[in-house]
Amino acid sequence: MQPNPRTANAKKDKVAIIFDAACAVIRERGFHQARITDISRAANISYGLVYHYFKSKSDLFDAIIAEWSVIGGHNTELLLTWRPHTRSKRLPEEDGA
Secondary structure, three states: OOOOHHHHHHHHHHHHHHHHHHHHHHHHHOOOOOOHHHHHHHHOOOHHHHHHHOOOHHHHHHHHHHHHHHOOOOOHHHHHHOOOOOOOOOOHHHHOO
């Protein structure tokens, strides 16, 4: 049985909506302050639907980065707002230094 092209297109459309919303929320709040709830609200979809397509916020971000690299890295503003998670050490600008 062949995959239904309508279903494949619908999935691509939903993923694109989630990507756009995630980029907007991460750009506004930063990676660590962005919540899946915020992303789902911005995308006007259910919270669970984000998790249907992505296991976690990190998984979503990894997919965005992979897509970003494929299209040539046009959304550098998103990358500039992201900071890797560091529990043991804070960055100087976070400490006010």
